[in-house]
Amino acid sequence: MTFAKGRTAGVRSLGLVLLLIPCAALAQAKVDVQAETVLVSNKDSTIDPPELAKLKDNFLKNGLAFTSYRRLKTAKLSLEQGKPSKLDLPNRKTVTVRLDSLKDGTARLQVEVPPLSQTMTLGREGSVSMVAGDHDGGKLVLVLSPASAGKPRRAAVSRPDTLVCPRN
Amino acid sequence: MAPNPACSSYIPLLSPFIDGELVPSERQNVERHLAACKDCTGRTADLRAESGLVRVGLEMAADDVDFKDFAQKVMARITPEKPPLLERLRLSLSEMFTYQRPVLISSFATAAALALVAVPLLLRDGLPMGYAAEKMIVERVSASEGAKVQPVVLEVQAGQPIIWMVDSAEPEPAGMSPEDEAQSEELDMAPAPKDSAKGGDAGAGRKGGEL
Numbered sequence: 001m002t003f004a005k006g007r008t009a010g011v012r013s014l015g016l017v018l019l020l021i022p023c024a025a026l027a028q029a030k031v032d033v034q035a036e037t038v039l040v041s042n043k044d045s046t047i048d049p050p051e052l053a054k055l056k057d058n059f060l061k062n063g064l065a066f067t068s069y070r071r072l073k074t075a076k077l078s079l080e081q082g083k084p085s086k087l088d089l090p091n092r093k094t095v096t097v098r099l100d101s102l103k104d105g106t107a108r109l110q111v112e113v114p115p116l117s118q119t120m121t122l123g124r125e126g127s128v129s130m131v132a133g134d135h136d137g138g139k140l141v142l143v144l145s146p147a148s149a150g151k152p153r154r155a156a157v158s159r160p161d162t163l164v165c166p167r168n
Numbered sequence: 169m170a171p172n173p174a175c176s177s178y179i180p181l182l183s184p185f186i187d188g189e190l191v192p193s194e195r196q197n198v199e200r201h202l203a204a205c206k207d208c209t210g211r212t213a214d215l216r217a218e219s220g221l222v223r224v225g226l227e228m229a230a231d232d233v234d235f236k237d238f239a240q241k242v243m244a245r246i247t248p249e250k251p252p253l254l255e256r257l258r259l260s261l262s263e264m265f266t267y268q269r270p271v272l273i274s275s276f277a278t279a280a281a282l283a284l285v286a287v288p289l290l291l292r293d294g295l296p297m298g299y300a301a302e303k304m305i306v307e308r309v310s311a312s313e314g315a316k317v318q319p320v321v322l323e324v325q326a327g328q329p330i331i332w333m334v335d336s337a338e339p340e341p342a343g344m345s346p347e348d349e350a351q352s353e354e355l356d357m358a359p360a361p362k363d364s365a366k367g368g369d370a371g372a373g374r375k376g377g378e379l
Contacts, residue, residue: 031298062322062330079298099298107298108307115315118331123303124296126327146299 030080031099031107031122032147035087037073038129040066041138055129055143068138076147079109087142089113091135095142113142122146175201175208182208186215303327 038052040059045067047053052069059066077085079099087095093114100108100119107122113132120128127145134140178201184190185198202209251259264272306329309319318336323329 029297032296058325058328059330061324064322064330064332102298105298105300115312115317116319116331116333117310117312118306118319119308121301121305121307122298123301123305123327124299125302126304126325126329128304128306128329128331130331131333144304147296 029102030078031102031109033077033079033097033109033122034145034147035075035077035095035097036071036143036145037075037087037089037132038141038143039068039070039072039090039135039138040064040141041068041136042066043137044068046070055127055141058129066138072140079107089132089135089140089142091133091140093133093140095132097144109144111142111144120144172205172207175205178205178208179211182212183215186212186219304329306331 038055042065047056047069049071052071056066056069072090075087077087077097079085079097081099081102084096084098087097089095096112098110098112100110102108109120109122111118111120111128111130113130116130118128118130124146127143130142130144132140132142178198181190181194181198185195190198202212250256304327306321306323309321309331311317311319311333316336317333320332320334321329322332
């Protein structure tokens with residue numbers, strides 16, 4: 001084979017690489033966020049689902065003494081820069097979530113729940129709860145958390161160390 | 169008996185003559201001599217008979233030899249010893265870079281392209297995109313202009329902030345400009361410590377919770 005053929009093949013391959021780099025870059029600029037709509041009230045003492053006990057605990061620590069926590073809706077928002085995601089709430093309000101910036105792997109979001117607007121930084125741990133108005137005798141709360149938070153990982157599943165059989 | 173002096177120059181040519189190894193001019197000379205010399209004709213006949221006997225003997229000996237796997241045995245004897253692994257590797261690479269350079273360049277480029285695409289995707293599975301920060305942080309909260317509520321950020325537990333609203337009950341001081349009003353409604357959370365209730369009165373938040 002001649003050197004010219006090798007050069008042609010090299011140029012073609014380089015073109016392929018240059019073509020794929022933007023594709024890879026575009027594939028990166030997408031941030032997933034989990035948005036939960038929770039109705040908190042003092043009507044009863046329902047906690048549905050039981051995972052909301054953590055939210056109740058956090059609310060209590062901050063002096064918000066609600067007794068009922070009900071998850072109404074869960075949505076996974078895929079955010080891209082320049083493309084705001086909208087989420088309709090049961091009280092006819094619309095939440096708008098924008099990916100403000102993505103710098104060094106850290107995403108900054110802008111969340112608008114009329115009349116409030118907030119700018120937040122996403123983190124691997126925790127969640128941000130934001131009141132979103134009145135609804136059905138209580139308050140609607142928008143909880144933003146990491147998208148993978150709802151998926152229990154295999155390593156996180158605990159097993160009993162010993163299996164004890166009941167004696168008759 | 170001493171040979172005829174004329175025959176002495178032809179006797180060495182008789183064996184090649186029988187084997188057909190003489191050039192045409194020599195062959196013609198030998199044939200001309202044989203036509204005139206009975207001694208050399210006899211010698212030629214003896215040589216032919218001797219040659220036939222040798223041929224038959226060799227054929228009989230060849231029949232006794234086993235030629236099975238003959239080629240493999242010969243090749244095994246003439247093939248040099250296997251070079252060491254590193255030497256063979258070096259030879260293979262050298263031949264590859266010499267004769268298959270375009271294929272090699274294409275392969276490397278394709279592998280690099282695949283790595284450029286695959287590595288970010290794999291890393292993305294390990295750490296979700298956008299979650300390089302450890303905890304959730306509320307940087308800034310504001311209420312829209314004209315809103316009769318004020319935002320309050322409660323954060324007893326780091327990474328678990330709650331943004332609540334309280335009624336802006338306080339009357340506006342006289343002479344307050346709209347710009348001042350906007351500033352008062354806007355809370356810049358970035359420099360504040362994480363582990364305390366920020367941006368407003370925690371008691372006001374408590375009040376909101378006692379609905």
